[in-house]
Amino acid sequence: MLASALATAAAGTPLVTGVGVTTAHATGEDDLYSSNTDLYTQLAGQEGTDFGRRYKRHQMLDSESSGKSPFHRTTIMALHGGGIEIGTSELCLGIAGYDPKDLSVWTPDGGPVHDYWMFEGLLSTGNSKLHVTSKNCDDHVARSMAASSLNVLSLHGCKEEQAGATMSVVVGGLNADFKTYLHDELRAAGFNTIDGSTKPDLAGVNTTNPCNLTMLGKGGQLEITTDLRQSLFGDYSSRAARARTATSDADFVLFTGACRRAIARLEARAEQQIL
Numbered sequence: 001m002l003a004s005a006l007a008t009a010a011a012g013t014p015l016v017t018g019v020g021v022t023t024a025h026a027t028g029e030d031d032l033y034s035s036n037t038d039l040y041t042q043l044a045g046q047e048g049t050d051f052g053r054r055y056k057r058h059q060m061l062d063s064e065s066s067g068k069s070p071f072h073r074t075t076i077m078a079l080h081g082g083g084i085e086i087g088t089s090e091l092c093l094g095i096a097g098y099d100p101k102d103l104s105v106w107t108p109d110g111g112p113v114h115d116y117w118m119f120e121g122l123l124s125t126g127n128s129k130l131h132v133t134s135k136n137c138d139d140h141v142a143r144s145m146a147a148s149s150l151n152v153l154s155l156h157g158c159k160e161e162q163a164g165a166t167m168s169v170v171v172g173g174l175n176a177d178f179k180t181y182l183h184d185e186l187r188a189a190g191f192n193t194i195d196g197s198t199k200p201d202l203a204g205v206n207t208t209n210p211c212n213l214t215m216l217g218k219g220g221q222l223e224i225t226t227d228l229r230q231s232l233f234g235d236y237s238s239r240a241a242r243a244r245t246a247t248s249d250a251d252f253v254l255f256t257g258a259c260r261r262a263i264a265r266l267e268a269r270a271e272q273q274i275l
Contacts, residue, residue: 075116101243146214160226182258
């Protein structure tokens with residue numbers, strides 16, 4: 001599966017041009033835009049052509065005074081989705097409990113759906129210029145969703161040389177328990193994980209990173225190497241191909257399932273109970 005993905009990428013198909021050779025942006029030093037607001041201002045009128053935003057905040061309703069209704073506690077985010085850090089949009093949707101190909105509910109584990117937010121590069125090439133480093137993300141919807149969630153799991157893509165290993169996930173964020181559960185579940189599913197504390201540029205510990213702007217002031221972040229992201233799809237060659245093949249790929253199911261189990265363990269903790 002990985003070999004075919006690498007071969008497809010090498011063939012130069014449109015939406016994956018530059019895979020593996022784009023500039024790394026974890027620190028924001030090479031960003032063209034100082035914030036999301038700056039990007040939206042400079043690219044006014046280009047949403048839907050150059051970039052896009054997708055999100056789902058599930059309706060919360062309690063019209064009965066005699067009881068209480070469930071409250072969604074976790075939001076899944078892909079701040080650099082679409083063609084920026086390829087594969088993170090589809091993983092965001094899958095972990096949230098939605099099939100990327102048609103946004104139908106997809107919860108093979110029988111668990112709940114989660115809220116999600118994504119910023120996506122839609123250019124045919126050169127999407128890396130749309131990167132805004134996480135600590136500078138000031139999108140109003142993204143920040144409001146994080147602020148009203150107990151947990152955020154933010155998905156990112158990194159290069160193998162940044163992680164210091166191939167086929168790996170760097171687990172970061174300020175929620176130590178969440179990190180432990182993510183390590184446990186991803187490793188149990190056969191994936192190699194690396195502690196973000198050993199990779200400061202990928203650690204996700206900035207307090208203005210949306211993953212840490214939760215009600216608890218802490219969250220989780222995954223930095224997934226390019227080769228691992230490629231291996232999670234039956235066809236990685238385009239946005240449509242990734243969406244079409246995601247949920248039928250065994251490794252995609254394993255990866256998203258592991259993340260969902262980590263979230264379930266986190267939400268079972270006493271501090272996660274909403275009185």
